[in-house]
Amino acid sequence: MNNINRLSIIHLDLDAFFASVEQRDNPIYRGKPLIVGGISGANGKSNRGVVCAASYEARKYGVHAGMPIWEARQKCHKGIFIPSQMNKYLEASKKFFQICSTYTPLIEPLSIDELFLDVSGCESL
Secondary structure, three states, X not given: OOHHHOOOEEEEEOOOHHHHHHHHHOHHHOOOOXXXXXXXXXXXXXXXXXXXXXXXXXXXXXXXOOOEHHHHHHHOOOOEEEEOOHHHHHHHHHHHHHHHHOOOOOEEEEEOOEEEEEOOOOOOO
């Protein structure tokens, strides 16, 4: 088989994306258990909603995306709980996808933080 017939596909999944964006933008969150989710209520202390993303520090306590906020609060007492800011994550995603498009125009987005890149024929770049 020659190189012309081989596909080279890269799968990128930006793990803990929402939490990572928050830690990038807010140094006080770095190195701390950060939980981004559907926090509601006037004081942000409501137990309704689910975790959208958990930093690696929060994951050490067993917190993960999709978990009810009340359960995350029980597992991670020292966690920092913040509401999601979708516009911020969409903008970060857009910038990341733009960077990827400088390597190949063949991009297949799967979600806000996941995509495939077809880099076939780019081996010599």
